[in-house]
Amino acid sequence: MRNYTKHYINGEWVESSGSETMDVINPATEEVAGRISLGTQEDLDRAVKAARDAFPHFSTTSKEYRIELLEKIAEEYKKRKDDLIEAITEELGSPVGITENVHYKMGLGHFETAAEQLKAFEFTERRGGTLIKKEPIGVSGLITPWNFPTNQTSTKIASAFAAGSPVVLKPAELTPFAAVILAEIFEEAGVPKGVFNLVNGTGETVGNGISSHPDIDFVSFTGSGAVGQKVSENAAKTIKKVALELGGKSPMVVLEDADVKKAAKAAVTNVVLNSGQVCTAATRTIIPKKLHDDFIAAVQEVLPGYPVGDPNGPNMLGPLVAEKQWDRVQGYIEKGVEEGATLVAGGTGKPDGLEKGYYVKPTVFTDVKNDMTIAREEIFGPVMSVLTYEELDEAVAIANDTVYGLAGYVVGEDEETLQDVASRLQAGRITVNNAKMDFTAPFGGYKQSGVGREWGDYGIEEYLEVKAVLGMPS
Numbered sequence: 001m002r003n004y005t006k007h008y009i010n011g012e013w014v015e016s017s018g019s020e021t022m023d024v025i026n027p028a029t030e031e032v033a034g035r036i037s038l039g040t041q042e043d044l045d046r047a048v049k050a051a052r053d054a055f056p057h058f059s060t061t062s063k064e065y066r067i068e069l070l071e072k073i074a075e076e077y078k079k080r081k082d083d084l085i086e087a088i089t090e091e092l093g094s095p096v097g098i099t100e101n102v103h104y105k106m107g108l109g110h111f112e113t114a115a116e117q118l119k120a121f122e123f124t125e126r127r128g129g130t131l132i133k134k135e136p137i138g139v140s141g142l143i144t145p146w147n148f149p150t151n152q153t154s155t156k157i158a159s160a161f162a163a164g165s166p167v168v169l170k171p172a173e174l175t176p177f178a179a180v181i182l183a184e185i186f187e188e189a190g191v192p193k194g195v196f197n198l199v200n201g202t203g204e205t206v207g208n209g210i211s212s213h214p215d216i217d218f219v220s221f222t223g224s225g226a227v228g229q230k231v232s233e234n235a236a237k238t239i240k241k242v243a244l245e246l247g248g249k250s251p252m253v254v255l256e257d258a259d260v261k262k263a264a265k266a267a268v269t270n271v272v273l274n275s276g277q278v279c280t281a282a283t284r285t286i287i288p289k290k291l292h293d294d295f296i297a298a299v300q301e302v303l304p305g306y307p308v309g310d311p312n313g314p315n316m317l318g319p320l321v322a323e324k325q326w327d328r329v330q331g332y333i334e335k336g337v338e339e340g341a342t343l344v345a346g347g348t349g350k351p352d353g354l355e356k357g358y359y360v361k362p363t364v365f366t367d368v369k370n371d372m373t374i375a376r377e378e379i380f381g382p383v384m385s386v387l388t389y390e391e392l393d394e395a396v397a398i399a400n401d402t403v404y405g406l407a408g409y410v411v412g413e414d415e416e417t418l419q420d421v422a423s424r425l426q427a428g429r430i431t432v433n434n435a436k437m438d439f440t441a442p443f444g445g446y447k448q449s450g451v452g453r454e455w456g457d458y459g460i461e462e463y464l465e466v467k468a469v470l471g472m473p474s
């Protein structure tokens with residue numbers, strides 16, 4: 001049982017000024033795995049003050065210093081590998097193999113990439129007699145969701161540190177463990193006092209507190225659209241810059257010349273990762289009508305290769321993060337059946353033998369129309385909707401007929417068609433066939449999937465202001 005009831009403010013672990021705590025539930029066992037304090041406005045004010053006080057020095061540190069700091073963080077992060085994997089598996093229910101290969105590695109990737117990208121990053125540019133300078137934006141408030149406890153925190157923190165901006169982090173209250181370990185890593189790595197501050201708590205108090213705080217200059221938020229809107233509204237009152245990484249309903253367009261088995265594998269792998277709790281999940285698989293029956297047969301063949309069960313075993317899917325999330329996913333599966341989609345795998349209820357824990361069955365619907373609820377709303381569970389097309393233009397139209405634009409996927413053989421579809425999809429990140437992860441590639445959404453970009457140099461830019469100095473002798 002983890003007792004994480006202290007906040008990390010100004011380089012110290014401190015008691016909360018309030019007395020409210022919250023239990024953190026292990027979703028695989030439904031038992032209490034730890035406890036956090038629910039921070040107060042006073043706790044937040046202390047953290048913001050610490051960050052503000054750290055700003056004058058940290059913002060003027062050299063690029064070389066910050067590269068070394070990020071490299072030191074990456075080294076310390078590696079030393080805490082086992083602790084991070086244990087904590088994330090416990091709080092999120094993610095299977096250990098996925099925790100190591102996805103969650104642990106993504107967090108590390110962001111620190112390593114930020115250090116590397118910073119080496120080539122130019123903070124000044126000359127245009128004749130004008131000097132253009134990029135300067136740290138000030139104090140950044142970071143608000144993160146529960147589905148990737150190290151990825152979202154690390155990409156924000158790495159970019160902020162690279163830019164020279166001190167931060168106040170409020171991680172998701174459902175999965176706060178990894179952030180505590182990150183704070184310990186930063187302490188070991190020698191992050192100066194006040195540069196990193198962690199205040200646990202609810203969105204209502206600490207989240208709203210961050211977005212409306214007059215002493216916070218920039219808010220980077222990852223989470224749902226509804227909360228993103230609230231963050232924007234609050235931030236507008238002090239004309240604060242915001243970056244929003246929100247939801248998605250991403251399409252995977254399978255081309256006519258695709259190898260059906262490979263396509264089915266790509267579709268299933270993508271939709272079951274992290275039990276479907278992925279903002280970029282390809283939840284709408286758009287396939288040629290003539291490949292339909294073969295594709296569904298291939299999906300049914302592939303699915304048993306992704307067993308659901310105890311995250312401490314060799315399973316590919318663990319439970320969903322919380323009971324509320326389980327109920328929500330069940331509701332969508334019911335809705336899919338009600339609205340006339342055909343269930344070809346999974347369905348409501350828990351998988352056999354998994355009565356305890358928030359486990360769901362990987363579920364596949366076909367005969368889905370793009371106006372059905374399951375094709376329009378983000379489910380955040382392992383639920384695939386299969387839609388068909390006759391002409392490629394129709395596939396692209398279906399793919400783009402969504403309020404979201406976070407990611408898109410194209411699977412097939414012909415290079416030209418792959419490129420053509422990739423360029424016509426309205427989304428911030430397109431993956432062609434099974435392209436591997438690139439930490440330097442910008443990440444963010446079109447349309448209601450967000451504002452701004454994270455990862456690599458694009459991520460660093462978010463934490464900078466641009467100053468033009470005219471009349472500089474050359």
Ligand code: NAD
Nearest residue numbers: 144145146171172203207208223224227245246247248279
């Ligand atoms: P959420 O919006 O409920 O919560 C996200 C964070 O915001 C949490 O830390 C929460 O405590 C906080 N919060 C809640 N109310 C707040 C308020 N009024 N002001 C400020 N902060 C507040 O989202 P969630 O359920 O934790 O995460 C799931 C959502 O996140 C999904 O919609 C998913 O698509 C999205 N997401 C997006 C990305 C991306 O990069 N685009 C990545 C992961 C998740």
